[in-house]
Amino acid sequence: MGFATTAIHSGQEPDSATGSITVPIYQTSTYAQDGLGKHKGYEYARTQNPTRAALERNIAALEGARFGFAFASGMAAIDATLRLVKAGEHVVVSDNTYGGTFRLFTRVLANYNIEFDFVDTSDALNVEAAIKPNTRMVFIETPTNPVMIVTDMREVCEIAHRAGARVVCDNTFMSPYLQRPLDFGVDIVVHSTTKYLNGHSDGIGGIVVLNNEDDAAWIGFIQNSAGAILSPFDSWLVMRGTKTLALRMEQHDKTGRAVAAFLGEHPKVKKVYYPGSASHPQHALARRQQKGFGGMVAFEVGSLEAARKVLESVNLCTLAESLGGVETLISHPATMTHASVNAEKRERLGITEGLVRISVGLEDTDDIIADLDQALKQI
Numbered sequence: 340m341g342f343a344t345t346a347i348h349s350g351q352e353p354d355s356a357t358g359s360i361t362v363p364i365y366q367t368s369t370y371a372q373d374g375l376g377k378h379k380g381y382e383y384a385r386t387q388n389p390t391r392a393a394l395e396r397n398i399a400a401l402e403g404a405r406f407g408f409a410f411a412s413g414m415a416a417i418d419a420t421l422r423l424v425k426a427g428e429h430v431v432v433s434d435n436t437y438g439g440t441f442r443l444f445t446r447v448l449a450n451y452n453i454e455f456d457f458v459d460t461s462d463a464l465n466v467e468a469a470i471k472p473n474t475r476m477v478f479i480e481t482p483t484n485p486v487m488i489v490t491d492m493r494e495v496c497e498i499a500h501r502a503g504a505r506v507v508c509d510n511t512f513m514s515p516y517l518q519r520p521l522d523f524g525v526d527i528v529v530h531s532t533t534k535y536l537n538g539h540s541d542g543i544g545g546i547v548v549l550n551n552e553d554d555a556a557w558i559g560f561i562q563n564s565a566g567a568i569l570s571p572f573d574s575w576l577v578m579r580g581t582k583t584l585a586l587r588m589e590q591h592d593k594t595g596r597a598v599a600a601f602l603g604e605h606p607k608v609k610k611v612y613y614p615g616s617a618s619h620p621q622h623a624l625a626r627r628q629q630k631g632f633g634g635m636v637a638f639e640v641g642s643l644e645a646a647r648k649v650l651e652s653v654n655l656c657t658l659a660e661s662l663g664g665v666e667t668l669i670s671h672p673a674t675m676t677h678a679s680v681n682a683e684k685r686e687r688l689g690i691t692e693g694l695v696r697i698s699v700g701l702e703d704t705d706d707i708i709a710d711l712d713q714a715l716k717q718i
């Protein structure tokens with residue numbers, strides 16, 4: 340089955356009781372039991388919910404995985420995944436990971452004697468050098484947010500697996516339509532479904548998908564024990580989103596390329612970060628492991644004042660955090676999404692005060708470009 344067919348049908352057959360073409364929203368906390376110890380496989384809705392289960396099967400199928408577990412947010416999904424690591428163990432992490440992930444690892448989980456090392460995973464030798472006898476996980480994001488650094492998944496997996504460590508990939512930026520990390524040896528994929536999977540900026544959620552049975556049993560145990568589950572309604576919204584994922588990602592990719600090309604030639608733009616640009620240092624690698632380049636583009640305008648001018652002059656683009664929705668969002672990573680990363684590290688990563696990030700939406704390409712053009716002229 341092709342991707343679009345899987346997206347529309349996997350996990351969501353018509354309802355057996357009524358024929359309802361969409362999976363019903365099972366808005367319930369508990370289930371009537373026929374007798375002591377006799378029930379239909381459903382006892383309590385933190386543990387099992389048919390709507391959530393349908394979404395979990397759907398996204399697992401899209402990533403080519405056996406198991407899926409949906410959580411109340413991307414961060415809850417990442418937190419649950421980190422419960423595979425115990426006190427005294429060590430995790431190697433992409434240097435330029437999502438700000439919330441960096442905060443969870445350094446400010447919360449580090450308090451429980453889990454050790455983290457942040458390295459530039461775009462060079463696999465850095466991963467190799469960071470591996471210790473107690474390394475149990477390598478956590479990567481590719482491409483990274485917002486400066487679009489690409490990591491070679493196959494190389495990192497070889498190094499990690501030789502050391503007995505699992506590889507986790509945050510695939511939020513690409514979605515399974517543009518990149519399937521499990522095909523490159525990655526063990527566990529996490530998503531903020533808030534972004535492209537839901538795709539309509541109307542819900543927060545997260546998901547973990549994987550193949551290993553023991554690890555899946557533990558993530559399922561954590562999902563039920565800690566209880567950060569995705570609600571039935573939010574599960575339903577994400578399923579509605581994935582039905583059009585193939586179409587949406589095609590268009591995000593098409594407009595993303597056009598916007599990156601436009602910015603690359605604009606006299607007010609000093610640098611563009613987009614793996615689809617031939618000038619991107621890892622363009623060849625991105626071509627190899629991605630089916631496209633997506634709708635995330637960052638660009639440098641040189642100063643905070645210039646960035647402020649652009650951000651406050653756009654009309655169609657909306658100044659907001661988040662990404663992956665139908666509407667074009669524009670943001671200032673240094674003060675918004677990456678404010679929790681210290682200034683010295685931000686500078687080293689290229690997250691300067693003049694950096695602007697766009698999540699290219701599904702409006703007409705010409706309208707998006709015209710809006711950016713008039714805003715850049717205000718500098």
Ligand SMILES: *Cc1c(COP(=O)(O)O)cnc(C)c1O
Nearest residue numbers: 412413414437509511531533544
């Ligand atoms: C948004 C995001 C997250 C966190 O997801 P929430 O749903 O906001 O909790 C994690 N990783 C990446 C790459 C993200 O963009």
